[in-house]
Amino acid sequence: xxxxxxxxxxxxxxxxxxxxxxxxxxxxxxxxxxxxxxxxxxxxxxxxxxxxxxxxxxxxxxxxxxxxxxxxxxxxxxxxxxxxxxxxxxxxxxxxxxxxxxxxxxxxxxxxxxxxxxxxxxxxxxxxxxxxxxxxxxxxxxxxxxxxxxxxxxxxxxxxxxxxxxxxxxxxxxxxxxxxxxxxxxxxxxxxxxxxxxxxxxxxxxxxxxxxxxxxxxxxxxxxxxxxxxxxxxxxxxxxxxxxxxxxxxxxxxxxxxxxxxxxxxxxxx
Numbered sequence: 001x002x003x004x005x006x007x008x009x010x011x012x013x014x015x016x017x018x019x020x021x022x023x024x025x026x027x028x029x030x031x032x033x034x035x036x037x038x039x040x041x042x043x044x045x046x047x048x049x050x051x052x053x054x055x056x057x058x059x060x061x062x063x064x065x066x067x068x069x070x071x072x073x074x075x076x077x078x079x080x081x082x083x084x085x086x087x088x089x090x091x092x093x094x095x096x097x098x099x100x101x102x103x104x105x106x107x108x109x110x111x112x113x114x115x116x117x118x119x120x121x122x123x124x125x126x127x128x129x130x131x132x133x134x135x136x137x138x139x140x141x142x143x144x145x146x147x148x149x150x151x152x153x154x155x156x157x158x159x160x161x162x163x164x165x166x167x168x169x170x171x172x173x174x175x176x177x178x179x180x181x182x183x184x185x186x187x188x189x190x191x192x193x194x195x196x197x198x199x200x201x202x203x204x205x206x207x208x209x210x211x212x213x214x215x216x217x218x219x220x221x222x223x224x225x226x227x228x229x230x231x232x233x234x235x236x237x238x239x240x241x242x243x244x245x246x247x248x249x250x251x252x253x254x255x256x257x258x259x260x261x262x263x264x265x266x267x268x269x270x
Contacts (some may be wrong), residue, residue, distance in 0.1 A: 002156055008100040009152050010158070017152040020224045024155055031143060032168040043176050046072035051135050069180050077182075080173050081122035084115045085168065104213035108204060110140040113171055118173045121183075129190040130183035134174045135254040141170035147225040184262065187255040196248065217243070224269060 004012060018024045047070050063069035095101040107115060114137035120143055121129040150163035177183050204215040214220055221239060227246075231239040 004154050004157055006094060006098055006158060008095075008098060010100075013155070017155045018155070020147065021153060023160075025148070025151065027165045032145065032164065032171070035168065036104045036172045039110065039172060040175060040179055043073060043076055044179060046070050047180070048075065069182050073180055073182075077122045077176060078146040078171065080169055082174075083120035084169055085119055085161060086172075087166055088112070088115050090159070094158055103211040104215075106215075108207070108213075110136070110216050111144055111167060113200075114141060114170050115166070118170065121177070122186075127183075128192050129188050130177070131185050132196055134178060134183065134258070135251050136193045137146060137170060138195070139250045139254060140175040143165045143225075144222075145171065147222060149223045149225075151224070152184075178258070184250075185255060185258055186257065190251065190255060193251055 004016065026071075047072050092101065092105075092107075093106050093203050107113065114133070117129055117137060144167045145164070148163055148167075150159055153160040153163075201216065201218060205218045206217045207213060208215055217227075218227075218240070221231045221243070227239055227243055230242050
């Protein structure tokens with residue numbers, strides 16, 4: 001069962017992994033969804049009476065930040081941050097010890113950067129990290145769970161376990177931030193995540209060209225993603241354009257969805 005636990009993908013036997021949307025993948029997704037729901041319910045039960053009253057008066061208001069959350073909720077978020085940092089450190093240590101630490105394994109993908117952004121937000125909340133966490137990290141990590149590029153690993157392998165558990169936490173964290181009202185994004189701050197991508201993308205693109213890496217999938221699509229068909233049919237230029245437009249559309253959709261929920265809650269509370 002643990003025979004290939006520390007085995008890197010290049011040393012695995014053929015057909016060691018499993019299929020996207022196969023029974024193993026869907027089981028992981030269902031388990032993560034259940035865990036997020038249960039943790040969200042537990043998280044909300046940790047709210048204080050004064051916080052409940054505040055949220056009833058100002059549901060998902062983006063104009064008051066930082067909002068007070070209970071000490072138990074604050075500890076919960078900081079614990080998640082600590083778990084993410086420990087898991088990433090463990091992954092890097094295993095890669096180093098097994099001799100497979102390469103430049104492309106640095107945490108410079110969107111989800112790798114999200115680990116540090118969410119951890120920083122847990123201890124030092126601010127608007128920039130809040131916007132980035134809720135409208136970029138959340139959909140990015142969710143997309144990675146739906147179209148994971150680590151399915152070439154067997155189920156009981158540290159990279160497979162790390163992939164699902166880490167991305168599950170990366171999705172859970174901003175959901176807890178949103179439902180608690182600790183931070184609520186607003187479309188007028190859309191320049192913050194856009195600015196991040198405008199600065200990070202050219203830098204990572206140059207790094208990719210220098211080292212042959214593929215951070216943020218700027219050089220080629222992720223294995224198993226829908227963008228593979230675009231890349232193969234129309235080439236790199238069209239792929240990059242479609243990818244960029246999709247990222248911006250997802251950010252807009254996040255703002256739209258959060259704004260709609262805020263509008264509904266406000267109408268309900270009036």
